[in-house]
Amino acid sequence: MLLKNRVCIVTGASSGIGRGIALEFAREGAHIAIADIQETPLQGKYHEQDVTTTTVHEIENLGADGIFIKTDVSDENQIDEMIHQVIAHFGGLDILVNNAGIHIPGNSQEISIAEWDKVLSVNLRGVFISTKLAIPYLRKSKFGRIIQIASVHAFGGGAGPAYASAKAAIVNMVKDTALEVGKDRITVNAICPGYIETAIQDYLTPEQIESSLEKNPLQRLGLPKDIGRAAVFFASDDAEWITGTSLLVDGGASAKA
Numbered sequence: 329m330l331l332k333n334r335v336c337i338v339t340g341a342s343s344g345i346g347r348g349i350a351l352e353f354a355r356e357g358a359h360i361a362i363a364d365i366q367e368t369p370l371q372g373k374y375h376e377q378d379v380t381t382t383t384v385h386e387i388e389n390l391g392a393d394g395i396f397i398k399t400d401v402s403d404e405n406q407i408d409e410m411i412h413q414v415i416a417h418f419g420g421l422d423i424l425v426n427n428a429g430i431h432i433p434g435n436s437q438e439i440s441i442a443e444w445d446k447v448l449s450v451n452l453r454g455v456f457i458s459t460k461l462a463i464p465y466l467r468k469s470k471f472g473r474i475i476q477i478a479s480v481h482a483f484g485g486g487a488g489p490a491y492a493s494a495k496a497a498i499v500n501m502v503k504d505t506a507l508e509v510g511k512d513r514i515t516v517n518a519i520c521p522g523y524i525e526t527a528i529q530d531y532l533t534p535e536q537i538e539s540s541l542e543k544n545p546l547q548r549l550g551l552p553k554d555i556g557r558a559a560v561f562f563a564s565d566d567a568e569w570i571t572g573t574s575l576l577v578d579g580g581a582s583a584k585a
């Protein structure tokens with residue numbers, strides 16, 4: 329087991345990619361706090377229609393220890409309270425995964441300023457606050473890890489201005505945080521997923537989904553587990569000398585010039 333008894337927080341882990349990360353961490357022997365606004369998993373229009381059990385239930389089925397802590401990452405008081413609950417329950421913190429994210433479709437003329445603020449408050453401000461409040465505890469760990477979930481949209485347009493800006497900012501933020509906490513032997517990296525089959529894709533048309541599939545060199549769309557295994561690698565001892573990087577995990581979709 330690569331993460332035996334490591335204590336992790338995964339935000340947004342009731343559904344989708346966060347759930348995939350939490351389950352792969354559980355398979356590797358970690359203890360996991362699920363920090364999400366709701367415990368019930370999202371069921372998508374195209375993907376994950378049949379997901380009904382909670383992430384904690386599945387973690388326990390894998391023989392690991394999990395707790396759900398209701399948390400809105402756009403609220404600093406809730407993040408602070410969540411981290412205190414994790415420390416009280418598990419006695420420390422080794423790994424923070426900032427995964428919670430939302431997408432509101434629309435270009436600059438279609439999304440409102442309030443929608444811009446909402447996307448940035450979850451996808452960027454929430455990442456900063458969780459990172460800031462977790463670092464004092466990660467400093468006490470011998471295995472400190474911060475893993476931020478960005479996106480292929482950090483590097484290109486087409487997902488709307490707010491979402492892309494937040495994800496691009498995370499790619500830079502991991503470098504800054506890596507410099508800050510390297511002396512504490514905490515590593516900080518981002519994973520940039522391509523199309524992963526989750527409920528966040530509900531805004532797409534079946535034709536757009538088909539087109540994403542056709543453009544993928546590996547001829548399938550991604551699954552939450554694909555991101556989960558990349559996160560296990562960054563969290564493991566194998567990645568102890570890797571920091572300040574962003575890893576594209578997109579089945580090769582952005583390989584073509």
Ligand SMILES: NC(=O)c1ccc[n+]([C@@H]2O[C@H](COP(=O)([O-])OP(=O)(O)OC[C@H]3O[C@@H](n4cnc5c(N)ncnc54)[C@H](O)[C@@H]3O)[C@@H](O)[C@H]2O)c1
Pocket residue numbers: 339340341342343344345346363364365366370399400401402427428429430450477478479480520521522523524525526527528529
């Ligand atoms: N699915 C993809 O193709 C894809 C691609 C690139 C990046 N991402 C990123 O991966 C992350 C996870 O996306 P997903 O596809 O699993 O989405 P999802 O919609 O399936 O799941 C998101 C989870 O986050 C939770 N959440 C939403 N707002 C929250 C808040 N304010 N506080 C706490 N939890 C909150 C939701 O309840 C849900 O459980 C996001 O950051 C997303 O931007 C996804």
